[in-house]
Amino acid sequence: MKKFWSVLVVGVMMFMAGSVFAADDAGFVASKGGEKYHYATCPVAKKITADKLVKFATPEEAIKAGYSACKTCNPPPTAGALVATKDGKAYHKQNCRMVANMDAANKVYYKDAAAAEKDGYKACKVCFKDATPTPQPSPTGKPATKAKK
Numbered sequence: 001m002k003k004f005w006s007v008l009v010v011g012v013m014m015f016m017a018g019s020v021f022a023a024d025d026a027g028f029v030a031s032k033g034g035e036k037y038h039y040a041t042c043p044v045a046k047k048i049t050a051d052k053l054v055k056f057a058t059p060e061e062a063i064k065a066g067y068s069a070c071k072t073c074n075p076p077p078t079a080g081a082l083v084a085t086k087d088g089k090a091y092h093k094q095n096c097r098m099v100a101n102m103d104a105a106n107k108v109y110y111k112d113a114a115a116a117e118k119d120g121y122k123a124c125k126v127c128f129k130d131a132t133p134t135p136q137p138s139p140t141g142k143p144a145t146k147a148k149k
């Protein structure tokens with residue numbers, strides 16, 4: 001029983017540490033003088049020393065600065081790119097919960113739905129169901145307004 005509790009405590013601590021890192025690791029990074037941009041969570045990016053670390057909010061900024069996508073973490077080419085897996089059948093928005101479980105090396109990106117459908121992918125039923133990307137209830141209670149085209 002004692003062992004059970006210690007395992008549980010370690011698990012909770014790891015979970016908490018993970019949450020802290022997740023909040024800290026938003027966005028994209030590159031190394032000054034390097035060629036690639038990464039997800040901030042990429043193992044390659046973790047090796048970039050603080051004095052060389054450059055941060056970007058979007059992939060567009062990184063590309064504009066002359067960086068190209070890392071092959072290890074496979075970051076998106078644009079902030080609005082749609083995501084699919086090489087062996088999958090659906091394409092997703094980047095904020096879809098299905099995307100979080102994808103293997104980075106298995107991801108493919110499409111600039112829009114038409115391009116993804118041309119390759120035989122269908123819209124994900126989870127993230128394309130409606131215009132409520134976040135499950136958190138808004139404090140104002142106002143329904144999310146659809147983005148204008």
Ligand SMILES: [Zn+2]
Binds near residue numbers: 037039042044070
């Ligand atoms: Zn990377």
Ligand SMILES: [Zn+2]
Binds near residue numbers: 092093096125126127
């Ligand atoms: Zn999805």
